[in-house]
Amino acid sequence: xxxxxxxxxxxxxxxxxxxxxxxxxxxxxxxxxxxxxxxxxxxxxxxxxxxxxxxxxxxxxxxxxxxxxxxxxxxxxxxxxxxxxxxxxxxxxxxxxxxxxxxxxxxxxxxxxxxxxxxxxxxxxxxxxxxxxxxxxxxxxxxxxxxxxxxxxxxxxxxxxxxxxxxxxxxxxxxxxxxxxxxxxxxxxxxxxxxxxxxxxxxxxxxxxxxxxxxxxxxxxxxxxxxxxxxxxxxxxxxxxxxxxxxxxxxxxxxxxxxxxxxxxxxxxxxxxxxxxxxxxxxxxxxxxxxxxxxxxxxxxxxxxxxxxxxxxxxxxxxxxxxxxxxxxxxxxxxxxxxxxxxxxxxxxxxxxxxxxxxxxxxxxxxxxxxxxxxxxxxxx
Amino acid sequence: xxxxxxxxxxxxxxxxxxxxxxxxxxxxxxxxxxxxxxxxxxxxxxxxxxxxxxxxxxxxxxxxxxxxxxxxxxxxxxxxxxxxxxxxxxxxxxxxxxxxxxxxxxxxxxxxxxxxxxxxxxxxxxxxxxxxxxxxxxxxxxxxxxxxxxxxxxxxxxxxxxxxxxxxxxxxxxxxxxxxxxxxxxxxxxxxxxxxxxxxxxxxxxxxxxxxxxxxxxxxxxxxxxxxxxxxxxxxxxxxxxxxxxxxxxxxxxxxxxxxxxxxxxxxxxxxxxxxxxxxxxxxxxxxxxxxxxxxxxxxxxxxxxxxxxxxxxxxxxxxxxxxxxxxxxxxxxxxxxxxxxxxxxxxxxxxxxxxxxxxxxxxxxxxxxxxxxxxxxxxx
Numbered sequence: 001x002x003x004x005x006x007x008x009x010x011x012x013x014x015x016x017x018x019x020x021x022x023x024x025x026x027x028x029x030x031x032x033x034x035x036x037x038x039x040x041x042x043x044x045x046x047x048x049x050x051x052x053x054x055x056x057x058x059x060x061x062x063x064x065x066x067x068x069x070x071x072x073x074x075x076x077x078x079x080x081x082x083x084x085x086x087x088x089x090x091x092x093x094x095x096x097x098x099x100x101x102x103x104x105x106x107x108x109x110x111x112x113x114x115x116x117x118x119x120x121x122x123x124x125x126x127x128x129x130x131x132x133x134x135x136x137x138x139x140x141x142x143x144x145x146x147x148x149x150x151x152x153x154x155x156x157x158x159x160x161x162x163x164x165x166x167x168x169x170x171x172x173x174x175x176x177x178x179x180x181x182x183x184x185x186x187x188x189x190x191x192x193x194x195x196x197x198x199x200x201x202x203x204x205x206x207x208x209x210x211x212x213x214x215x216x217x218x219x220x221x222x223x224x225x226x227x228x229x230x231x232x233x234x235x236x237x238x239x240x241x242x243x244x245x246x247x248x249x250x251x252x253x254x255x256x257x258x259x260x261x262x263x264x265x266x267x268x269x270x271x272x273x274x275x276x277x278x279x280x281x282x283x284x285x286x287x288x289x290x291x292x293x294x295x296x297x298x299x300x301x302x303x304x305x306x307x308x309x310x311x312x313x314x315x316x317x318x319x320x321x322x323x324x325x326x327x328x329x330x331x332x333x334x335x336x337x338x339x340x341x342x343x344x345x346x347x348x349x350x351x352x353x354x355x356x357x358x359x360x361x362x363x364x365x366x367x368x369x370x371x372x373x374x375x376x377x378x379x380x381x
Numbered sequence: 382x383x384x385x386x387x388x389x390x391x392x393x394x395x396x397x398x399x400x401x402x403x404x405x406x407x408x409x410x411x412x413x414x415x416x417x418x419x420x421x422x423x424x425x426x427x428x429x430x431x432x433x434x435x436x437x438x439x440x441x442x443x444x445x446x447x448x449x450x451x452x453x454x455x456x457x458x459x460x461x462x463x464x465x466x467x468x469x470x471x472x473x474x475x476x477x478x479x480x481x482x483x484x485x486x487x488x489x490x491x492x493x494x495x496x497x498x499x500x501x502x503x504x505x506x507x508x509x510x511x512x513x514x515x516x517x518x519x520x521x522x523x524x525x526x527x528x529x530x531x532x533x534x535x536x537x538x539x540x541x542x543x544x545x546x547x548x549x550x551x552x553x554x555x556x557x558x559x560x561x562x563x564x565x566x567x568x569x570x571x572x573x574x575x576x577x578x579x580x581x582x583x584x585x586x587x588x589x590x591x592x593x594x595x596x597x598x599x600x601x602x603x604x605x606x607x608x609x610x611x612x613x614x615x616x617x618x619x620x621x622x623x624x625x626x627x628x629x630x631x632x633x634x635x636x637x638x639x640x641x642x643x644x645x646x647x648x649x650x651x652x653x654x655x656x657x658x659x660x661x662x663x664x665x666x667x668x669x670x671x672x673x674x675x676x677x678x679x680x681x682x683x684x685x686x687x688x689x690x691x692x693x694x695x696x697x698x699x700x701x702x703x704x705x706x707x708x709x710x711x712x713x714x715x716x717x718x719x720x721x722x723x724x725x726x727x728x729x730x731x732x733x734x735x736x737x738x739x740x741x742x743x744x745x746x747x748x749x750x751x752x753x754x755x756x757x758x759x760x761x762x
Contacts, residue, residue: 071758071759072758072759073757073759074753074758075753075754078756078758079757081756081757082757257647257650257654262647265646265647265650266638266643266646266647267762269638269646269679269682270638270759270760271759273679273682273683273686274753274759276679276683277683277686277687277690281683286676286680286683289679290672290675290676290678290680291671291672291675292675293671293674293678293679294670294671294672294673294674294675294678295667295671295675297671297674297675298650298653298654298657298670299667299671301650301654302657302658302662302667305655305658306658309658372455372655373456376455376456376458376459376462376463377454377455377459378452378453378454378455378651378652378655379455380453380647380651381450381453
């Protein structure tokens with residue numbers, strides 16, 4: 001299919017004129033290919049569709065709507081202003097958001113941004129192909145939304161005892177662009193042996209103390225936080241994260257201060273400011289958090305600078321386990337097509353055919369540190 | 382004079398065609414007025430002139446070139462790569478950069494950005510009119526560049542024992558767009574009783590230990606840092622600031638996290654990262670700095686949020702002492718013309734005619750905190 005035909009099909013699928021669409025192609029709308037399947041990605045809210053919406057351009061095009069962004073709470077007590085009556089308190093897991101669709105006889109895993117990730121697709125197919133296929137037969141117009149977590153993925157590496165190296169936890173279902181009542185998700189997970197995120201409690205919206213004690217427990221268990229939902233999604237969900245993860249994000253990010261670090265810093269600090277106010281930290285508590293925050297900012301960044309001075313490469317490392325050679329080559333092709341700057345090496349070929357790969361994403365911090373060390377100049381005023 | 386005439390005069394003064402200039406008017410070039418004096422400000426590097434260049438549009442137009450931005454050192458030892466032989470180590474004072482010109486029988490104080498500041502002009506005239514007038518007679522084509530420091534100004538409030546509430550310390554002289562040898566500055570300061578910044582030492586560029594011990598002394602004395610200069614400005618100057626001031630800047634800025642805070646944070650942290658590496662902090666030192674950094678980030682921001690929750694206004698407060706009513710009204714007119722959001726109140730009229738004013742610059746943090754407290758929502762994801 002040539003580009004004109006693709007845009008024509010996209011135009012019909014979205015109900016938007018060719019001329020209106022075509023000017024966005026290559027910019028806000030990206031045409032992609034996964035194997036033989038052409039698809040389009042909306043890279044921002046556009047023409048009435050959400051950012052991250054994917055249009056699968058097979059014989060019968062399918063629109064997979066973007067998952068809505070979730071409002072963050074600054075203060076826990078804000079929940080009572082927003083919700084209607086009951087609030088489902090779910091664990092927010094630290095991974096990456098993936099929509100799963102069954103389309104033309106196969107399963108596709110779509111990232112938050114709207115791309116079919118060949119790695120995630122391969123791992124999900126291997127783990128849950130039958131379950132998802134059967135679920136699709138009973139719920140043909142439902143898209144599953146969940147979190148991929150664990151240590152074997154190219155996005156967020158975080159060890160969960162309840163996940164293997166790679167696992168998938170459903171947290172919502174969508175019909176077209178609408179989030180569905182939570183019982184649909186629970187039914188599907190139950191019937192088809194899919195994992196779902198933990199429901200920690202169902203509380204009254206005024207039970208702030210109850211919610212705080214749940215979050216205090218998550219702090220101690222070093223968990224990310226909660227998503228708060230109306231059981232029927234009559235109002236949009238809310239999210240709230242622990243002090244622990246806010247500081248840990250900074251620590252992770254500041255290993256590469258000119259990449260993730262710069263972006264994470266201010267947002268996480270704003271969260272801590274709100275927490276310090278709501279929890280009314282005394283001087284000792286402020287000292288305790290301040291020390292952790294300060295170390296999370298400085299230590300990883302100084303360590304990386306030391307490493308660079310010793311000639312090491314500054315990159316983020318991921319361990320990936322591909323079910324087959326074909327999955328690996330599909331992923332490499334994908335990574336190149338989205339302009340990722342990376343190197344990789346195969347570290348193991350297992351008897352079952354799996355290929356273990358170390359992937360290194362190159363960081364701008366590498367280049368900036370190199371220049372600093374060479375010239376002695378600061379990269380900023 | 383109408384705008385066309387002004388642009389014509391500007392065109393002649395800069396040697397740039399009318400058409401080329403006129404498209405920048407109101408954007409990169411701003412036409413301003415101080416009393417009866419028209420002037421133009423270059424708001425960025427433009428057409429071969431530096432950002433902050435001011436063109437005074439009296440009968441004989443005068444170009445006051447922008448002061449060049451100074452390269453910051455990440456590492457103290459970088460000085461030996463940059464300099465030629467001798468290095469003049471001067472104290473960098475924590476105030477604001479002001480160029481002073483004598484023009485058509487009067488003195489004008491021009492900020493780094495290129496604006497004639499009516500307040501600074503009034504105070505400088507009162508303190509140093511005769512000195513500068515006489516200096517101008519001997520050095521007619523010299524522009525003085527220095528730092529206004531102290532507690533009585535609308536920009537940077539910092540108490541120096543050697544400054545009164547308001548004082549001016551020369552650190553350079555310029556002829557057209559060129560920095561002049563430091564001895565010119567010293568001659569002028571000496572002959573005309575003007576203050577100059579402290580020369581802390583003159584060292585060989587390889588004497589890193591000597592430079593470090595100067596900076597260590599400044600750390601203990603809670604001073605801002607140093608500017609390192611070739612005595613003849615054969616190579617551009619360098620700057621380096623203390624750990625003390627880097628953290629203090631964050632503290633000051635984070636009283637208004639969505640205003641200065643956001644902008645200061647990352648740049649100051651990068652400076653600390655370089656310092657941690659160069660000084661090879663051990664674990665105890667890292668703890669000590671990390672705690673200070675963490676508190677500088679959290680404490681002022683949480684305090685401001687508490688204040689807002691208690692109904693207080695979040696604004697930055699300045700105390701200004703105007704020599705006359707006319708100076709005050711000129712300043713108010715100026716503040717309005719540059720779109721400053723402020724309120725002020727007269728707190729004292731002194732016997733000598735001076736008017737003491739409290740100026741409050743309104744902060745975006747006020748609005749964002751208000752909304753956070755009302756909705757419970759985070760302003761960022």
